[in-house]
Amino acid sequence: MEFITDPAAIADWSARARLGNHRVGFVPTMGALHEGHLDLVHRARAVCDRVVCSIFVNPLQFNNPEDLERYPRRPEGDRRMLKTAGCDALFSPVKEALFEGFVPALYDLQGLDDHWEGPSRPGHFQGVMNVVERLFFHVRPDAAFFGEKDRQQLAIIRAVAAHYRWPEEIVGCPTVRAADGLALSSRNLRLSAAERTSATVIHKALRAAQDAAFHASIEETRSAALGILAAEPALTLDYFGLADAITLQPLGGWDGVDEAVALIAAQVGPVRLIDNVTLHRT
Ligand code: PAF
Numbered sequence: 001m002e003f004i005t006d007p008a009a010i011a012d013w014s015a016r017a018r019l020g021n022h023r024v025g026f027v028p029t030m031g032a033l034h035e036g037h038l039d040l041v042h043r044a045r046a047v048c049d050r051v052v053c054s055i056f057v058n059p060l061q062f063n064n065p066e067d068l069e070r071y072p073r074r075p076e077g078d079r080r081m082l083k084t085a086g087c088d089a090l091f092s093p094v095k096e097a098l099f100e101g102f103v104p105a106l107y108d109l110q111g112l113d114d115h116w117e118g119p120s121r122p123g124h125f126q127g128v129m130n131v132v133e134r135l136f137f138h139v140r141p142d143a144a145f146f147g148e149k150d151r152q153q154l155a156i157i158r159a160v161a162a163h164y165r166w167p168e169e170i171v172g173c174p175t176v177r178a179a180d181g182l183a184l185s186s187r188n189l190r191l192s193a194a195e196r197t198s199a200t201v202i203h204k205a206l207r208a209a210q211d212a213a214f215h216a217s218i219e220e221t222r223s224a225a226l227g228i229l230a231a232e233p234a235l236t237l238d239y240f241g242l243a244d245a246i247t248l249q250p251l252g253g254w255d256g257v258d259e260a261v262a263l264i265a266a267q268v269g270p271v272r273l274i275d276n277v278t279l280h281r282t
């Protein structure tokens with residue numbers, strides 16, 4: 001695996017791959033990799049000839065400086081994992097190089113940030129879109145792979161890419177979970193054993209919403225999930241929402257809806273966790 005820090009060098013690497021008619025798959029990450037990231041690499045590997053992963057802890061998307069400072073970093077372990085996973089190149093730029101000559105843009109997020117993470121983390125999605133654009137600008141991938149765990153992020157990246165006619169294909173990939181249902185996240189590393197056990201109620205609540213959705217009313221579905229969350233004293237709920245799967249607008253009822261999403265954000269100990277599941281009309 002090639003280790004590249006210079007944006008010009010990753011641009012060359014990618015240009016050479018494309019000249020050789022190789023399809024370039026890209027997995028952008030902030031490091032502290034886990035099986036969920038490796039699954040993205042494997043999915044990219046399955047449909048692309050060359051796979052590049054980036055590790056860059058993006059300061060633009062943290063609205064809390066403490067969260068940025070405490071974001072887990074494990075560069076050596078990450079490199080080993082990516083090599084074993086069959087990644088061809090790791091792009092790990094420093095901030096100054098990645099953002100050289102950069103003028104921040106204000107993207108039209110098409111209202112997809114009106115709810116959920118949007119109000120809780122002002123400026124977060126603009127920060128994500130700006131770094132995604134910078135990374136795409138240097139890597140020039142044919143396809144980029146993102147996890148559905150960050151469902152709102154994925155919806156926004158898809159919408160912005162379509163709106164601004166970016167050439168990259170945006171591929172959404174299913175959330176990878178531990179055996180007890182907890183969605184894998186780099187932030188889980190900061191949970192104590194007891195907090196990690198408490199955090200499993202997030203998935204239990206989402207499952208309860210899945211069981212109730214479309215059979216019970218919206219209010220009953222909400223109550224089923226909220227009851228489970230309320231029974232866990234170690235968890236402080238930020239939001240539980242039932243939203244349209246495409247627009248992510250909150251739902252007032254199930255009429256005319258075939259696919260929805262249940263979303264949760266909650267604080268457990270020092271960590272803010274997010275998760276979601278899709279709700280299908282059966
Ligand atoms: O999902 C992430 O890890 C980050 O938000 C991303 C897409 C790499 C941008 O920094």
